[in-house]
Amino acid sequence: MPGDETEIKIFAGSSSINFAEKMCKYLGTELGKSQAIKFSEGNTFVKILEKVRDKDVYIVQTIGLNPNDDFMELLFWIDAFKRSSAASVTAIIPYFSYAKGDKKDEPRVSIRARVCADCLEITGVDRIVTMDLHSPQIQGFFKKPVDHLYGFPILCEYIKSKNIENTVVVSPDAGFAKNARKIATILKAPVAIGDKIRTDHNEKAQVLEIIGDVKGKNAIIVDDFTISCGTLIDTARALKENGAEKIYACVTHALLREKGLKALEESDIEELIVTDTVENPMVSGHPKIKVVSVAPLFAEAVKIIHNRESLSRLFDNI
Template sequence: MTHNEIKIFAGSSGQTFARKMCRYMGVELGYSEALTFSDGNTFVRIGETVRDKDVYLVQSIGVKPNDEFVEILFWVDAFKRASANSVTVIMPYFSYAKGDKKDEPRVSIRARVCAESIELAGADRVVAMDLHSHQIQGFFKKPVDHLFALPVLCEAVKQMKLTDLVVVSPDAGFAKQARKFANNLNASIALGDKTRHNHKEEAEMMEIIGDVQGKTALIVDDFSLSGGTLIELAKWLKIKGATRIVACLSHLAFTEAAVRKLEESPIEFVIGTDSVDNPNLVHSSKIRLVSVAPLFGEAIGRIHRSESVSPLFEKVPLDVIPTCFE
């Protein structure tokens, strides 16, 4: 795949991911640099001309969300001031998507604030994966291409040849997506009943709805920070008679403490994507990473050729499917 006019650049948290994309697409990663001064200020500079080019900026908002978000704004502004024809922001993970509603008094709808800021900086389009809720696309006035990790993750699970599989959603909010996993994997489904009392990233598991006795339980969710819900659910699944417990997540945003808890948990391993540049993951023997960079590369190629992206929502080309874990 060759795209002569595509110019792909990467922010600080997107370097590794962008290189994988470029390898898949057969293009060179654009030269740029980002510096952080001693007072914490961020400085970005484009190292080559982008005049009249369609620019694609790769940057997840992940383990350092405030710095990574502000850096995106500076990059978009720099590309626009350098006369780029268009700027598309590629956000494999948008951590502020969690702030998608005003469900208590005197709080900010953080995802909307971020969306508006990115557009005001000059972004023409956004490509993201597994946003916390679909309505976040409506926070943007510009086009948003919302990709899904499900087809890639399901293929990875199939390669592991797990038997007697039951897909487990941690709560009712993810049940619809869990049903899609179950249908793809030809598995049954169960549901965790949890409650969350505050913003301390810990949830209390109340009950398991569904039969998990003697089965391999596959916990599915979009992301995890503290690992609290995953580990609490795993303990309940063990009590309910599950023989093996694994997890499958779109975004691995684990803290260092979460990785330590994961190592001591009943969970055998966690399958996740490389959407987050997370150094904490290297400390765990239980992490199985699959790359969605080819998926994003395929999407960008289609966008650039003015082709439909929607076929990627359900099924991806064979060369996009991972053949091994990283």
């Protein structure tokens, strides 16, 4: 019957198997049976291995380290569920990579996030649940409901457990300053802001100066994602030049590869705190990285949605 927690049907795309299993463990349910195959020429094939007729189903697929493959697979899953007569299909997208492409800020470019939103809706998705969109206004690209969860309360709980004294929360740029202030409020700390410029699409930005008092303080750099650690490392360097003591960094989505990890190891950053929205084997177990799971938060959101209740209680402390 709808609303019965034992009837929650969670399925995993190939980019989020571990994450979906954590959600199922939290909910006390079994992961749905399914199969995804990538053929030698690059084509993706998906198949549901159990009946879903008249079921409310939840497909978990982050759009992360291989965004094009991840996204196409998600579309195929939605189509398969719809063609199998599922009552509704909710896409759980812990990290929505194309959220970075939210505007036409130069001539002759695509608004990639809008294209993705159109594709998801045309394929038949009924609802989206995601976390820490790079551009929150992307929710407005959808006609279907989009539930936007926040990772920073969970990250802040871990930071609090470290008992770091005399802290300052640092945003790498003005664009993330609003979120930095929310984090600073939770941590009861002041805020500083980096003055950052980006001149092209090479994923490198330059931090020119730090606005705010950081001398003698332990700094916590906060951002929504990192690909190369470049911005975090440049900010850390500027903080050291301005007299900061120990430096930590905290981001929701970690898309680091070998080059970024090597740069992190050689940097002034004591520890990088991330969530598990992206299943990144290069991050797990790294001595300078702490991974905090947000799967229970997504599981709680699914339970609330499935029981036809309000998600507002998940935002009581934000």
